[in-house]
Amino acid sequence: MAELVLMRKAYGEALVQLGRDNPDVVVLSADVSNSDFSYMFQEAFPDRFFNVGIAEQCLIDVAVGLAYCGKIPFANSFAFLLATRALEMVRTHCCYGEANVKLMAAYGGVSDSFDGPTHHAITDIAIMRSLPNMTVVVPSDTVAVAKLLPQVAAWRGAVYFRMNRNEVPVLFDHAYEPKIGKAVDVRPGKDVTLIGTGLMLSRCLEAAEILADEGIDARVMEMHTIKPLDADAVVKAARGTGALVTAEEHNIIGGLGAAVTEVISDAYPVPVKRVGIPDRFAETGPYAALLDRYGMAVADVVKAARAAVAAKR
Amino acid sequence: MHYHSESLIRDLSAKAQSFRIQVLKMVYNAQSGHLGGAFSVAEILTALFFHHLRLDPSRPDWPERDRLLFSKGHACAMLYTAMAYRGFFPVEELMTFRQLDSRLQGHPDRVKLPGVEMCAGPLGQGVAIGVGMALALRMDQSKPSAVTAPSARASRARVYVVLGDGEINAGVVWEGAMAAAKYRLGNLTAILDYNGVQQTGAVADVMPIEPVAAKWEAFGWHVQEIDGHNMGEILNALDRADEVHARPSIIIAHTTKGKGVSFMEYDNRWHGMPPNKEQYERALAELEEGLRTWQNWS
Numbered sequence: 001m002a003e004l005v006l007m008r009k010a011y012g013e014a015l016v017q018l019g020r021d022n023p024d025v026v027v028l029s030a031d032v033s034n035s036d037f038s039y040m041f042q043e044a045f046p047d048r049f050f051n052v053g054i055a056e057q058c059l060i061d062v063a064v065g066l067a068y069c070g071k072i073p074f075a076n077s078f079a080f081l082l083a084t085r086a087l088e089m090v091r092t093h094c095c096y097g098e099a100n101v102k103l104m105a106a107y108g109g110v111s112d113s114f115d116g117p118t119h120h121a122i123t124d125i126a127i128m129r130s131l132p133n134m135t136v137v138v139p140s141d142t143v144a145v146a147k148l149l150p151q152v153a154a155w156r157g158a159v160y161f162r163m164n165r166n167e168v169p170v171l172f173d174h175a176y177e178p179k180i181g182k183a184v185d186v187r188p189g190k191d192v193t194l195i196g197t198g199l200m201l202s203r204c205l206e207a208a209e210i211l212a213d214e215g216i217d218a219r220v221m222e223m224h225t226i227k228p229l230d231a232d233a234v235v236k237a238a239r240g241t242g243a244l245v246t247a248e249e250h251n252i253i254g255g256l257g258a259a260v261t262e263v264i265s266d267a268y269p270v271p272v273k274r275v276g277i278p279d280r281f282a283e284t285g286p287y288a289a290l291l292d293r294y295g296m297a298v299a300d301v302v303k304a305a306r307a308a309v310a311a312k313r
Numbered sequence: 314m315h316y317h318s319e320s321l322i323r324d325l326s327a328k329a330q331s332f333r334i335q336v337l338k339m340v341y342n343a344q345s346g347h348l349g350g351a352f353s354v355a356e357i358l359t360a361l362f363f364h365h366l367r368l369d370p371s372r373p374d375w376p377e378r379d380r381l382l383f384s385k386g387h388a389c390a391m392l393y394t395a396m397a398y399r400g401f402f403p404v405e406e407l408m409t410f411r412q413l414d415s416r417l418q419g420h421p422d423r424v425k426l427p428g429v430e431m432c433a434g435p436l437g438q439g440v441a442i443g444v445g446m447a448l449a450l451r452m453d454q455s456k457p458s459a460v461t462a463p464s465a466r467a468s469r470a471r472v473y474v475v476l477g478d479g480e481i482n483a484g485v486v487w488e489g490a491m492a493a494a495k496y497r498l499g500n501l502t503a504i505l506d507y508n509g510v511q512q513t514g515a516v517a518d519v520m521p522i523e524p525v526a527a528k529w530e531a532f533g534w535h536v537q538e539i540d541g542h543n544m545g546e547i548l549n550a551l552d553r554a555d556e557v558h559a560r561p562s563i564i565i566a567h568t569t570k571g572k573g574v575s576f577m578e579y580d581n582r583w584h585g586m587p588p589n590k591e592q593y594e595r596a597l598a599e600l601e602e603g604l605r606t607w608q609n610w611s
Contacts (some may be wrong), residue, residue: 026452050448050496058441065445068423068430069453070376073445089485090434093442097432098424271354 002169002202008106010142011161011163012037014149015074015166016044022153026066028052030059030077036106036163038076056081060089060101072153077221078112078163079105079121081284083128095133102152103128103160108138108198109249110277110294111165113287113288122277128160129227135159136227137180138248143172144224151180162198166287167201170293181225183233189219192305193237193244197223197256200247200296216309226256231263240269243308245273247301249291252276271311273278273304315552321348321364321537322544327607329359329544332398333573335407336390341593345419346611349583350388350477353508353541353548353568357475358383360547361504362395369558370400373427376453380430380446384439385477385506388583392429393417401428402473411497437483439474439502444492447472447501447561465568471555474503482520493561494533503534503563508570512584526598529563541566574599 012106018025019041033039033051041186052058053054056077070271075082082090082103094101105124112119128136137152137159139145145163152159165202171186178184186201187208196204201222209219219241221233238244244264246257255273264272275296282294333352340346362368366379383392390410397404404415409415416426420434431442446451450470480486493501507525509516526536535557539546547566554562570584571577574596586595 055488057485061441062445065442069449
């Protein structure tokens with residue numbers, strides 16, 4: 001069993017390192033800095049940290065103003081608030097106006113499990129992915145957070161960086177060198193490719209073990225960047241294994257699964273099965289139990305893989 | 314406070330009136346656009362672009378420039394006109410307003426048109442974006458003062474936000490207003506174009522904003538109230554606002570929607586309606602008559 005590490009703490013540490021490396025980085029909060037751990041940046045660089053209060057629309061607009069004057073603002077709030085309450089500001093200024101704002105989306109998916117569906121973010125990837133000029137990145141573990149965050153800072157334009165609230169399995173080591181926009185091969189296989197993002201990557205790896213016992217040789221690919229999607233990698237996986245499964249902590253509508261099927265239906269149609277929340281709100285409860293109950297169990301990935309393989313001609 | 318000569322006031326007032334004529338032609342030509350709120354803000358924008366702001370039209374990205382955030386984006390025909398005559402782009406381009414391939418989009422696009430500091434149209438956002446800019450400018454300006462004396466005001470870029478009265482219905486305006494006061498942004502000045510009319514009726518009926526001066530005072534802002542068509546009062550108020558220390562400042566400029574055209578004044582129907590030929594000719598005649606009054610004023 002992989003070691004478990006708190007993703008938001010890894011984020012706080014990565015943010016402080018970024019602050020040391022780049023004096024233009026500033027951090028904004030809508031008064032949840034002790035939830036998302038951006039308080040660590042505040043402690044290290046109090047003059048470069050701004051708490052605008054419980055005002056997510058203002059959070060984005062203030063970040064936009066800072067960006068237009070050459071700063072690299074990291075605006076922190078809960079994923080659902082950035083993607084819904086602050087959405088018009090994001091669309092008009094970060095996307096249309098090309099403000100170089102980094103949206104740090106805490107509590108992605110159902111990871112804020114006990115706070116319930118008001119605090120779950122299950123539509124954010126779909127929303128953000130549909131905006132021109134937006135880049136969407138979902139790290140799978142704490143190593144990915146540390147490795148991707150400096151790239152987010154250096155990336156030209158707005159980025160939606162969606163993180164997990166909880167302790168997550170550490171999947172990668174220092175040899176891991178992700179690049180925004182490029183898929184990562186995690187496990188070879190020839191019968192089906194499991195494409196996972198965020199926490200669901202770890203569940204894809206668990207599923208691959210089970211499938212191996214059944215004689216299905218599953219390849220596993222990490223898709224940390226959902227937009228721009230690594231279409232070449234997706235098509236190659238389709239050609240190589242003839243069937244795909246996507247797995248994400250998100251509504252099955254509009255997220256990674258949709259992005260993959262959009263590519264595949266044009267370029268190289270093969271069976272694609274999507275694992276995610278079946279277009280409904282979840283409920284309050286323990287995190288792992290919610291994932292299991294709402295369509296994102298390891299067994300759901302296994303089942304989808306079997307179905308995808310069976311659908312191959 | 315600086316002395317402003319009568320000739321300066323006359324010249325700027327005449328310029329503002331001539332810009333109304335230009336705007337009328339643009340909206341008539343496009344058969345689309347917003348006249349009422351453009352006419353009400355003519356003197357304010359003229360005072361800013363032709364006297365108060367530190368700008369270099371040949372370098373729209375000059376880091377030391379003052380930032381003008383035109384938050385009431387629908388009235389952009391007047392913004393474009395002031396920018397063109399100030400030298401940001403050729404005056405001839407004004408007649409491409411709202412046409413295909415134009416840089417003069419229906420609402421301002423900062424990417425297409427250098428010199429535009431923010432995209433606007435979805436209302437209410439100039440104040441909060443101005444807060445971000447004022448914070449950034451202050452961070453940069455404070456760098457040398459850590460080891461030397463603070464530099465003179467004359468070398469410091471400031472942020473100016475022009476907002477409409479209807480748009481302060483939006484909650485994010487007040488979120489930004491609180492943040493500006495929290496961060497003691499003495500380098501931020503807002504000018505409220507209080508023309509009293511919004512899209513579907515009088516501001517007082519649609520969503521009463523009074524007591525508006527007391528609201529901004531209660532939010533921690535320095536408040537002045539002026540006649541927003543009186544060039545001398547505008548120039549004085551802008552100077553005074555620059556001198557306010559450690560808190561943001563707002564100039565509540567009482568104006569008339571549709572100013573300068575008798576049948577458009579105070580009438581919400583002229584918020585977003587283009588004139589027909591007969592209306593255009595009547596409006597043009599009235600505006601030209603007003604311009605002659607300024608030109609003959611001594």
